[in-house]
Structure formats: structure tokens, C-alpha cells
Amino acid sequence: MKAIQCTHLGPPDDLELATLPDLVAGPGEVVIEVHAAPLNFPDVLMIQGKYxxxxxxxxxxxxxxAGLVTAVGEGVSHLQVGDRVASFVQLGGFAEQVKAPxxxxxxxxxxxxxAEGAALPLAYGTxxxxxxxRAELKPGQTLLVLGAAGGVGLAAxxxxxxxxARVIAAASSDEKLELCRQSGADDTINYAAEDLRARLKALTGGQGPDVIYDPVGGSLAEPAFRSIAWGGKYLVVGFAEGDIPALPLNLPLLKGASVMGVFWGEFARRDPKKNFANLRQLLGWMQEGKIRPHISARYPLADVPQALKDMAGRKVTGKAVIEPQR
Structure with missing residues (x-):
């Protein structure tokens, strides 16, 4: 099989297209012929040793x-050869085959x-x-989504x-915000052109959002938190801007607010039954037309380095997907 390998830590251009032995399913595993493998921001960090x-x-x-099951290991009863599946594998996805638990x-x-099915486990699962x-978001509450045009942002x-819920989407360009509106956002903020706090105050009548979803971090974190509603919940999802912010701890005290970490991978490992219940809910919403991943770009396997550079350069909205069978 062909696969993209990271042989030493460095930028995307250092990745290598290699030919490796075909895979064999071990106990509790399946081998999947990969038809779609979405990119995620941690991929960019991991190859540089920054994750x-x-x-x-x-x-x-x-x-x-996502792809087709081609082999089933000992002890696997709910999957068969030929099944169309999606899986969270953590590593190994940028290849023609992958072993998956x-x-x-x-x-x-x-x-x-x-491609749409492959986007479910990580972005929508997160x-x-x-x-x-974590937030236990209720109907009628107001949610602010930072970096709302990215994969996890649009999913949120x-x-x-x-x-x-009522959704306020914040992103860095009017083009990205138009995509957010098409995905259901009620109001939008261009934080490259508008003052985030002033706009939030105007949109919420001075009350602030009940929940803030932050996959960006960096310079947006503190002004966003300063705008949160009394008793609000601030979801720390990731740090796409690159810098991990230092939040003054008097702010949660003054707002009676909570800072909540969101580590989906560890949650899925510790509570697989609840994670599968969430995935079933997501599939139900997808079949009802309430959610649908936005696939903005598709690349062949050899173009993984360029795809990662496009993601790092903020040229990707929604999800970009590698299609190894092209």
C-alpha cells in the first residue's frame, strides 16, 4: 500500500510518500480501504512535534x-467485510489502508x-x-463560536x-461568515474588522453569550471571556492560533463562570458507550438534514503536504479531505 510517512519532525514538505506492506487485522481490529481521510489541525502540529x-x-x-472493511480480526462481530464504515484511528489515516480498532x-x-462520513468522528464528535x-447546551441559550468557519467550528x-440554541458565529472574513450563515448561524462577527466585545454587547443586549466555544485560543480568548454571561461556560477546545492564552483567574470569579476543557479523544477512550451514543445522535441529525459536513477541498494522497499547508494557512473552510483511492 501507499502511505504518507513522517520520518522526522518538520514542515509538511518533509513528509514522504512511501510504499509499505499491506495490513493484517489483529484481534479486535478491522482493516479499512481508505476512501476519505479528513485533515485536522492537530495533524499540522503533530508532524512538527508541537502536539x-x-x-x-x-x-x-x-x-x-471512512471506507470499506477489507478484513476483520478475531473477536469482531458487529462489522463484516464490505461494510461502509467510518473510524477514529488517531494515526495512519493518510494511506490506502489503515488498521482500526x-x-x-x-x-x-x-x-x-x-468524505462526509469521515468528518463525523473527530470534528462532530468533539x-x-x-x-x-460539557456545556449541556439548552434550547434558547446563546452560543458564541470562535473560528466558526473551521471544521469543528461549523460542526458546533x-x-x-x-x-x-441561538448561535453567534465569529470568523476572520465576510466570506467565511457567509458559510456560517448557510450552516445556520443567527448572527455573525468579523473579528478582523469589528471589535469583538462591542459587537457581542450589542447582539446580546449587554448580557453576553451563555456558552463560548473556543478552538482558536490566542488573542481572542480574554476579550471573549470578558464578554461571557453570568454563570456562563467557556469551552477550551484547541489553539489554532498557535498561542495558548493565559487567562486572569479573577475573570471566572467575577462572572461566576466556568472554564471547561474539551478533550474528545480521551473522553472517547474512557467512555466509549457515551461517545457511540453521541455518534448515533449525529447520524440521526444527518439523516434528518439538520447537520451536514462542509467539504471545501479534496486532495489525492500525494498532495497531503500541500493540503496541510493550505490548512495551516487558513485557506480551508469546513473540512479538507484526502482521497487515497484517486
Whole structure:
């Protein structure tokens, strides 16, 4: 099989296209012929050694996939050869084949595009865990989504609307905000051109958002938190801007607010039953037309370095997907 390998830490252009032995399913595993593998911002960080997970070299990046089951290991009963599936694999997705734990692999409905199905585990799984489990978002509450045109951001916008919340989407350009409106956002903020706090005050009548979803970090974190409603919940999802912010701890005290970490991968490992319940909910919403991943770009396997550079350069909205069978 062909795969993209990281043989040493460095920029995307250092990745190598390699030919490796075909895979064999071990106990509790399946082998998947990969038809779609979305890019995620941690992929950019991991190949540079800047992510909390630091796999041994060499490794194949790519955390989630969709495709066809080609082999089933001992002890696997809910999946069969030929099944259309999606899976969270953590590593190995940017390849023609991947070994996946059966416990993290679920069937896809026949009418669902592989690229859309592949976007469910991480981006939508993260946002579902954040809004359902951590924030317990209620109908009628106001949610602010920072970096709202990215993969997890758009997922948060759509899930919040499915839950009956009011959504304020914040992004860095009018083009990105138009995509957020198409995904259901009620109001928008261009934080490259508008004052975030002043706009939030105007949109919420001075009350502030009940929940803030932040996959960006950096310079936006403190002004966003200063705008939060009394008793609000601030969801720390990631740091796409690159800098991890230092928040003055008097702010949660003065607002009676909570800072809540969202670590979907660890949640999925510790509570797989609840994670699968969330995924079933997501599939239900997808079949009802309430959520749908936005696929903005598709790349062949050899173009993984360019795809990662496009993501790092903020040229990707929604999800970009690698299609190894092209």
C-alpha cells in the first residue's frame, strides 16, 4: 500500500510518500480501504512535534477515515467485510489502508458520502461532546463560536442549531461568515474588522453569550471571556492560533463562570458507550438534514503536504479531505 510517512519532525514538505506492506487485522481490529481521510489541525502540529501526542517515528498521520472493511480480526462481530464504515484511528489515516480498532468503527448509511462520513468522528464528535456533555447546551441559550468557519467550528454551529440554541458565529472574513450563515448561524462577527466585545454587547443586549466555544485560543480568548454571561461556560477546545492564552483567574470569579476543557479523544477512550451514543445522535441529525459536513477541498494522497499547508494557512473552510483511492 501507499502511505504518507513522517520520518522526522518538520514542515509538511518533509513528509514522504512511501510504499509499505499491506495490513493484517489483529484481534479486535478491522482493516479499512481508505476512501476519505479528513485533515485536522492537530495533524499540522503533530508532524512538527508541537502536539500533546508525540508518536514514535516514523508514523503515518491522519486521525479519522471512512471506507470499506477489507478484513476483520478475531473477536469482531458487529462489522463484516464490505461494510461502509467510518473510524477514529488517531494515526495512519493518510494511506490506502489503515488498521482500526473495531470499538471506534461504526457503519455508515448507504447514501452518505465517504468524505462526509469521515468528518463525523473527530470534528462532530468533539463538538457534540463539548455542547452535549460539557456545556449541556439548552434550547434558547446563546452560543458564541470562535473560528466558526473551521471544521469543528461549523460542526458546533450546526449541532447548536439542532439543539435549539441561538448561535453567534465569529470568523476572520465576510466570506467565511457567509458559510456560517448557510450552516445556520443567527448572527455573525468579523473579528478582523469589528471589535469583538462591542459587537457581542450589542447582539446580546449587554448580557453576553451563555456558552463560548473556543478552538482558536490566542488573542481572542480574554476579550471573549470578558464578554461571557453570568454563570456562563467557556469551552477550551484547541489553539489554532498557535498561542495558548493565559487567562486572569479573577475573570471566572467575577462572572461566576466556568472554564471547561474539551478533550474528545480521551473522553472517547474512557467512555466509549457515551461517545457511540453521541455518534448515533449525529447520524440521526444527518439523516434528518439538520447537520451536514462542509467539504471545501479534496486532495489525492500525494498532495497531503500541500493540503496541510493550505490548512495551516487558513485557506480551508469546513473540512479538507484526502482521497487515497484517486
Amino acid at each position: 500533546q501526542l508525540r508518536p514514535e517515528l516514523p508514523f503515518i498521520p491522519g486521525a479519522e477515515v 473495531a470499538s471506534a468503527t461504526f457503519p455508515l448509511p448507504d447514501g452518505l458520502d465517504f 463538538s457534540a461532546h463539548a455542547l452535549l456533555d 454551529v450546526q449541532i447548536a442549531k439542532a439543539l435549539g
